[in-house]
Amino acid sequence: MSAADVRITAEPIDNGRCKFLVSEPLHAGGVRRFASPDEARGSPLAEAIFAVPGADVSEVIVSGNLVTVVKRSPAAWPVVGKAVGQAIRAALASGQPAVTSKPAASPEAGAAPVDDALYERVADLFESQVNPMVARHGGRVELIDVQDAVVMVRMAGGCQGCGMADVTLRQGIEAMLHQHVPEVKGIVDITDHTAGSNPYFAAAKK
């Protein structure tokens, strides 16, 4: 496969966040989130995205064929996106894993290992059950982070801006979390629902 065969679609959420949908899978081992260049060390794709000049990238999330990039700079996504696209193509062309699997947490690290363990379990739940369900309505739910046992998600596709997104979140995802990962204390939706361009159910009546 040549780099030219790879198709990448950029979906800016707002000026700070953009999703890149890639025609080839980048990471099959669940969700990897990198919150700093240090965390990205050893994962070529994440390293390259953090190094995009002028972007001031603060977060890279890689899951399947989806890369979410969060940046602090006001630079427009059409500009930053070209560099991100080059990084993605280079990572795929190298034949090496684009990102490494998440390392096991050290026992001295305090609360973080608990969150890390929860993150893996929640990510598995999302991959195996939640996303196949919302996909039936063209939706996606992205696990962003687990902090202090609170799960942060971002909704996309048919879920983003959907009139029933809160029902999906509370009666669907949260209920499944209670059942399968009862240690989770809460769930926060950080989606910019106003940017949803294709909601499955669009609010329409009084």
Next chain:
Amino acid sequence: MRLLLLLPTVTYRTVAFVEAARRLGIEVTVASERPSTFERANPTGLVTLDFADPAHAAAQARAFARAHPVHGVVAVDDDTAVVAAAIAQELGLRGNPVAAARAARDKHQQRQLLAAAGVAVPRFELLPIAADPERVAGRAAYPCVLKPLRLSASRGVVRADDPPGFVAAFRRVQAILEQPDVAGCGEWARHVLVEEFVPGREVAVEGLVMRGSVRVLTIFDKPDPLDGPFFEETIYLTPSRLARTAQQAIAVCAQAAVDALGLREGPIHAEIRHNDRGAWLIELAARPIGGRCSGALRFGAGGSGLGAGVSLEEIIIRHALGMELPTLDREEQASGVMMIPVPGAGVLRDVRGVVEARAVPLVEEVAITAHPGQTLVPWPEGSRYPGFILARGESSEAVEAALRAAHARLEFLIEPAD
């Protein structure tokens, strides 16, 4: 304690009601007319009901309640108000008689009952859409208003000032009723209500009916004149600046309408006009205020505990479940909401100035509910506002100024539809 919350998939009200129920810590089952993809995963929290057939929906709710007892049912819009009444009757829950809910849903039936009971309503006449408007125009009294029997948000409501205007308005309403999303909705879609135009100040009344008695929760002024030819809403402000005697007359009118319709329990939203001849009931619905407008209502004085900063949705849920009610006195601050007018016909590409609009003092929220790529349709064919602005302040005047200032900062980029 379990609440059955009837949420149509196209409602704006989802977040407000779901989050209010969560704050109360009650079990919630969300019922919609189309299945959630999570329904199998959470069969106690999600259920599909046939909203198009209230009797069938009630039977479905009965079957559900056998396994998962239900203690209250709440509707959020006109259609589900009838479904909720049927379910309440079936399960013996607090609610309205089905006949009353149906009468409130149908503008002609409502007019008939109100007129028979002596409630001040405009003179009216029901016409089939097959009628020849040229013939009717000659005997109509002017100005008059033509309206469909059930469409919401003043969709299809048009004023006519003379016979040529009547014919044009009739043709326009006729075309709306023949649109695919309307034409198949039932017999009501084959009729047009023609009624006398009532001049005067229009207000919206939010109330809670308890054992047939209306507790007025607030009266919203509508500072922009609603004189037609179309009736797209803009600003709601509370407290009302009308004289106390006018407000009392409005409250009496709302109670008389509730009595005439036979409503017993739950929220009402009424449009009432007041002029030198008194209060006139324009429409009354057995549901709470729509859109995102309930964000303008907060009850209690702040602080903590029962009654502090309570939402309208929480009050409605508490009432449905027979829970203790907090104070029903609205907060002391003035508040208001602007339903952002549709800026033009076409496909919405972007909305600029939202950050600037949010920065206007007193503005609390600028919610753009239209999504990029959505086709915006102006009234009378349309019924979807592109968004809502909410503000709070010391006076209604200050709130109104803030709403207008925020709106002036918004720029909608629209492309012609194909």
